[in-house]
Amino acid sequence: DTAVSQTPKYLVTQMGNDKSIKCEQNLGHDTMYWYKQDSKKFLKIMFSYNNKELIINETVPNRFSPKSPDKAHLNLHINSLELGDSAVYFCASSQRVFGEQYFGPGTRLTVT
Amino acid sequence: GIQVEQSPPDLILQEGANSTLRCNFSDSVNNLQWFHQNPWGQLINLFYIPSGTKQNGRLSATTVATERYSLLYISSSQTTDSGVYFCAVFNDMRFGAGTRLTVKP
Numbered sequence: 280d281t282a283v284s285q286t287p288k289y290l291v292t293q294m295g296n297d298k299s300i301k302c303e304q305n306l307g308h309d310t311m312y313w314y315k316q317d318s319k320k321f322l323k324i325m326f327s328y329n330n331k332e333l334i335i336n337e338t339v340p341n342r343f344s345p346k347s348p349d350k351a352h353l354n355l356h357i358n359s360l361e362l363g364d365s366a367v368y369f370c371a372s373s374q375r376v377f378g379e380q381y382f383g384p385g386t387r388l389t390v391t
Numbered sequence: 392g393i394q395v396e397q398s399p400p401d402l403i404l405q406e407g408a409n410s411t412l413r414c415n416f417s418d419s420v421n422n423l424q425w426f427h428q429n430p431w432g433q434l435i436n437l438f439y440i441p442s443g444t445k446q447n448g449r450l451s452a453t454t455v456a457t458e459r460y461s462l463l464y465i466s467s468s469q470t471t472d473s474g475v476y477f478c479a480v481f482n483d484m485r486f487g488a489g490t491r492l493t494v495k496p
Contacts (some may be wrong), residue, residue, distance in 0.1 A: 312484075320488075321488060322479075324484040327484070337484075377484075379439035379482070381436060382426070384432075
């Protein structure tokens with residue numbers, strides 16, 4: 280059973296397009312996160328939701344919009360994709376805010 | 392925010408050797424986690440260890456919160472241990488830059 284899953288695993292798209300990445304967790308956790316890992320492997324928090332409410336919103340362009348339809352899902356929508364958005368995006372979840380985190384397999388986004 | 396520094400940045404070992412990876416943090420923490428990112432990119436939980444010592448097979452970790460550091464020990468390393476090891480402090484949602492470990496057969 281996959282604990283934290285993401286779709287798609289790979290996403291190749293052109294500049295200017297709009298795309299979404301989906302995340303689902305079956306751990307019963309209350310908190311979910313989106314991270315971005317750049318080409319140098321540096322991991323940075325983007326957003327966090329606790330019980331469907333946004334609790335962390337780092338300095339991220341407003342082209343990025345998270346949506347949490349329920350506690351088990353946190354999706355990431357990106358408008359007007361740019362070359363610099365190319366990265367691996369990881370979803371994670373934890374039982375409580377700032378608790379032990381479990382990561383999804385990542386989505387490799389390539390913008391051409 | 393809290394600064395998280397990992398050392399060494401790169402480590403090359405022969406199979407069977409032991410190693411110690413270090414994570415220093417600049418302020419008090421009440422949560423700290425170690426991860427292994429394997430060559431396929433998967434982030435694997437190793438330890439959630441805000442304080443004290445834990446062991447899991449060949450791996451163990453110690454966090455001394457009062458002195459602001461955590462150590463990850465890998466004994467009898469195997470080629471499958473290769474990858475990047477991250478320390479993360481979730482008070483401030485910060486990851487260290489990682490230690491890239493290469494274990495040669």
